[in-house]
Amino acid sequence: MLKSQRDSVVSRLSTGDRQDMRQVIAAIKEARGGSPDMAAAEGRITAREILAGWQGELPDQVRSALEATLVRDETGPKVGDFPADFNLKRLGSKEWVRLSDFRGKRPVALAFGSYT
Numbered sequence: 001m002l003k004s005q006r007d008s009v010v011s012r013l014s015t016g017d018r019q020d021m022r023q024v025i026a027a028i029k030e031a032r033g034g035s036p037d038m039a040a041a042e043g044r045i046t047a048r049e050i051l052a053g054w055q056g057e058l059p060d061q062v063r064s065a066l067e068a069t070l071v072r073d074e075t076g077p078k079v080g081d082f083p084a085d086f087n088l089k090r091l092g093s094k095e096w097v098r099l100s101d102f103r104g105k106r107p108v109a110l111a112f113g114s115y116t
Contacts, residue, residue: 009068013061020062024054025069047073 013021028047051066058066077083085100102108 003072006065006068006072010065013065017059017062017065020058021065024051024058024062024066 010018010021028050031045031050048070051063051070054063082103083099085098087096087098089096099108
């Protein structure tokens with residue numbers, strides 16, 4: 001699920017439902033004590049497990065918005081995943097480098113932005 005799709009679901013919530021959603025998110029953060037990836041990696045309870053504990057206590061709209069948030073957060077890379085390989089041309093050179101050439105050798109940082 002894309003962020004825009006999740007935002008669309010959340011934008012349809014009433015003010016009270018948004019407050020309920022914030023309370024659940026705060027409870028999830030407190031219970032996890034870290035990121036969803038770290039919680040899973042360390043065997044701690046996941047956000048999805050905590051949400052399941054609120055089964056009958058949440059209005060359908062809030063549950064739908066929280067589920068959309070979880071789906072969005074579960075997409076993308078996880079801790080320990082390797083990034084997709086790609087080639088980049090070095091600045092001021094005709095040389096090309098491949099990201100995978102650095103695997104296991106040294107950290108790589110990519111900076112994107114405008115320097116104008």
